[in-house]
Amino acid sequence: MTPKRPFEVRIVLVRTIYERNIGATSRAMSNMGVEKLILINPACEITYEAQQTAATGQHGLQNRTTYASWEDFMAKEPESIKIAFTARDGKGRQVRDIEEVLTDVATHAPQFQVSSEEPYVVHLVFGPEDWGLAAEDLEYVNHCACLPTFGANWSLNLAQACLLGMYTLRLKWGGTRTRLDGGKARRAPQGIEGIDPEATLKTWLEEMGFDLTRQRKINVFTVLRRMLLQNTPTKKELVILETVLQQSIRKLREWKELKGRER
Incomplete structure (x- = not known):
């Protein structure tokens, strides 16, 4: 299903180890009409090897954006829907085939x-x-x-995984196909600061008496946070949530102050 609204795809590589995979990803991006490459805390330097691997697909590599951390990324990237690719499930991970995720987003994401x-x-x-x-x-x-595989080896090369992810998205959501008649290749059109509902949610839970300091992989905050993210709320919905939580925090603090005076 094609979304009703135009979209811009951006590739995010997290802590990439080998620069050749960054170069190969840049080349794959040029095949799929994706121009924005983002690196988060890369574990390699970008040298001639990456340029050589990118070959005729240098645009993403040469115009890449690098962030030191996820926090930096979240502060500077625009509002978006983020789809992570992983071959591991369990341990609280709710992993679905990429086609199912893309259909869900196009159909239900506000x-x-x-x-x-x-x-x-x-x-x-x-x-x-x-x-x-x-x-x-x-x-x-x-x-x-996850990307479907049909053999015993389910592990994909990073650049291959990026290519398959972008290719699946193009099949599901569309784009302008490249002409193979020798003409000029056509490209698909490409293209908050503000509230922090997650911090407010954590404050609200703490005011409610939940202990969030204990080192557990899954606690009430992570569960509620995941539920919030998976419903891909709009900015307006996040503003409303922030307002409700802030009002609740104020009421809780007023009640605690009143109880303290009564003692």
Whole structure:
């Protein structure tokens, strides 16, 4: 199903180990009409090897954006739907086939149910080559997706995974196909600061008496946070949530102050 609203795809590589995979990803992006390459805390330097691997697809590599951390990324990237690719399920990970995720987003995400000429950003997120994305990385995304394989080896090369992810998205959501008649290649159109409902949610839970300091992979905050992200709320919905939580926090603090005076 094609979204009702135009979209801009951005590739996010997290803690990439080998620069050749960054170069190969840049080349794959040029095949799929994706121009924005983002690196989060890369574990390699970008040298001639990356340029050589990118070959005729240098645009993403040469115009890449690098962030030191997820916090930096979240502060500077636009509002988006973030789809993380992982081959591991279990341990609280709700992983679905990429086709199912794309159908779900196009059908139900409120960002794509409105008529707008402004493209909405979709980040496709890929982890490092050794162990992939960690649980801490997935706290920042809306959906977890896997790429189907049909052999005993389910592990994909990073650049191959990026190519397959973008290709599947193009098949599901569309784009302008490249002409193979020798003519000029056509490209698909490409293209908050403000509230912090997650911090407010944590404050609200603490005011409610929940202990969030204990080191557990899953607690009430992570569960509620994941539920919030997976429903891909709009900015307006986040503003309403922030307002409700702030009002609740004020009432709780007023009640605690009153009880303290009565003692």
